[in-house]
Amino acid sequence: MTVPTTPNLQSLGHRQTLRERVRDALRAAIISGELEPGVVYSAPALGARFGVSSTPVREAMLDLAKEGLVAAQPNKGFRITQVSEQDLDDIAAVRLLIEPPTVRAAVRVIPEADLPALRELAQAIVDAVERGDLVGYVRADHVFHLALLGYSGNRHLVDTVSGLRAQTRLLGLAPLLHSGRLGRSAAEHHDLMDLVEARDAAGAEELMRRHIGHVRGLWASGTEEE
Template sequence: METAPIAGLQPLTKRERLREMVADALRAAVISGEMKPGAVYSAPTLGTMFGISATPVREAMLDLVREGMVEALPNKGYRVRVVPDEELDDVTHVRLLLEPPTVRDIVPAVPAGDFPRLRELADAIVEAVRDDDLVAYIHADRIFHLELLGYAGNKQLSAIVSELRSRTRLLGLTPLLESGRLESSAHEHHELLDLIEARDAAGAEALMVRHIGHVRGKWARGTADDAPPGPAAGKDGSP
């Protein structure tokens, strides 16, 4: 049931925000692939790696269960979840239905004075890639896109997209980071802001379609294929 020690898990000595610290470390291990898909990990063993009790590990694991990263196995531990291709296709399809048209609609609603702050959020995504920090990348990417969707004024839409994005945490990010291709995806956030600032609604919508396509192209497979296949694409391969 147990696997080899995980290099990224180091003993923790700070008591403050212990659950959050453990959860962040576990997310990093899952995203980087150090915690293997399908492998089962027990809270006591992970707690030993951290140098803490099993309780905060269990609490942190429950956060990851809610995020769809792991699944709880009664009396065994926690298994890193393998997301089926069909589920990835379905999630991508729904995101394509929601996010590109919403971005198109909010283009005239973004005040000119907000762009410096939005640029800072986009910078955080690029900086995370340059720091080789996938957890920070995913966090910054999530904040940026939810901030944009917030201009639509639809809290239900934002909540749905937030949940969908948490389910598309994919292992393909690691080879993309190592190859340097993830940085080009990171820079697309600035390209999107360029289009919004130019009030190019159609261009912003088209870029969002391509950007979400990475979920089933670059991100999911670790390749350069940007077109979302399956239900997210039409018969001719277009979204």
């Protein structure tokens, strides 16, 4: 049976609209904590921050409001929603149920021809850290992991994980970047690709479990011991 190429790899060459680019950048800024929970941001201020007009920002924020990441504040702008520690624990628990076994199954079916493109996605995560670009880091990490999950052929599963990842907050990324520890965590994506290329399904599953654990420990607070 021929396994279809993951949608994320197919769409690498897709040219996003300005609204989509702004939405993805804002989402990543929220997840990384660059845009702070509870703070109200105006569309003009965000437009100046991201180098665009207020119109695509307003449109993008309305999209993110549907995802629950922001709440519109009449005549003021958009408030970044807060997520409780319990919610973050619950999100991580659901991701642990879905992602590790899905990656284990995917390892067996990823076409050899797709491995270089996946390796490039892993390198994009490392490159973002080296630039000190937290927003770029979150975006690249998102694309890489959804690309792997895409080999399940289950669009509902991929969409569910995408939504869960969007609700996650990684407020400890900045101190980890400055300490150099985020770079070591970014390199872990190459470790995962080594396991994928070796067709080590069990090893890839276990690494994914540790990876998600980092989200609630090391990356969430920036203080967890290695």
